Amino acid sequence: MAFRANESAVSGYERAQRYLISREMGGDDRERASRCLEELVERLGPVVDSYPTWHPLVANHDPRCPETTPSERCGYRGLDHTIYFRNGFITCPYHGGQAVLDSVNELPPDEIVSINAEWLETPLYSPSATPVLVTCEWHRPMAMDGTVPEAVAVPMILEREVPCWRWAERGETWESMRPYLLGGPCGSRSSLFINQDTGSTIRKIWRAIVETGAFGPIKVARH
Numbered sequence: 001m002a003f004r005a006n007e008s009a010v011s012g013y014e015r016a017q018r019y020l021i022s023r024e025m026g027g028d029d030r031e032r033a034s035r036c037l038e039e040l041v042e043r044l045g046p047v048v049d050s051y052p053t054w055h056p057l058v059a060n061h062d063p064r065c066p067e068t069t070p071s072e073r074c075g076y077r078g079l080d081h082t083i084y085f086r087n088g089f090i091t092c093p094y095h096g097g098q099a100v101l102d103s104v105n106e107l108p109p110d111e112i113v114s115i116n117a118e119w120l121e122t123p124l125y126s127p128s129a130t131p132v133l134v135t136c137e138w139h140r141p142m143a144m145d146g147t148v149p150e151a152v153a154v155p156m157i158l159e160r161e162v163p164c165w166r167w168a169e170r171g172e173t174w175e176s177m178r179p180y181l182l183g184g185p186c187g188s189r190s191s192l193f194i195n196q197d198t199g200s201t202i203r204k205i206w207r208a209i210v211e212t213g214a215f216g217p218i219k220v221a222r223h
Helices: 005-020 027-044 098-105 150-166 174-182 196-211
Strands: 082-085 088-091 113-119 132-138
Touching (some): 005 027, 027 082, 027 088, 027 132, 098 113, 098 132, 150 196, 174 196
Antiparallel strands (some): 082 088
């Protein structure tokens, strides 16, 4: 099935509604939670399934073990009941959320983005949970459609992926790498992070690098 960004964004929003707006909440709290979710999407972009491995929200990981979702392996502590957006995520732990804020403050600095965390007053997921919002503020202009432009995405990919040639044994094809380079959900060359033009550039560059043999023989899938 072809990837359709609008349909994926709507599907993600509906999933976030079901997850974050609890039936345990009273009518007023449910209305506040619904407005909060709308504002988060307006501020942070659409709900997503996973991040590209080079995205600043997951980039603080062992380069030999790529990560696509925030976790302790990316430097975060205390995450629980989490929904991801293009430029941030909301997590709703029961223990107050201080560990989340502390771990975000301990992340290494990055000249390209600022990653910050704050408590939200609006109840989400459960009346007993403490929602914490983690945001990724880009210091470079994004594309007009809100996606990451090739002037930012391509250098980040090269910074993260090219050093792997030192220990790689096989070159990964575009088909196997696109979920890691585009984020999820994704199509053949676009996602909610990357538009078609940028995705085409990334695909062309990735194929050119792999075909040099830098990562070793290209891995062939067996059916």
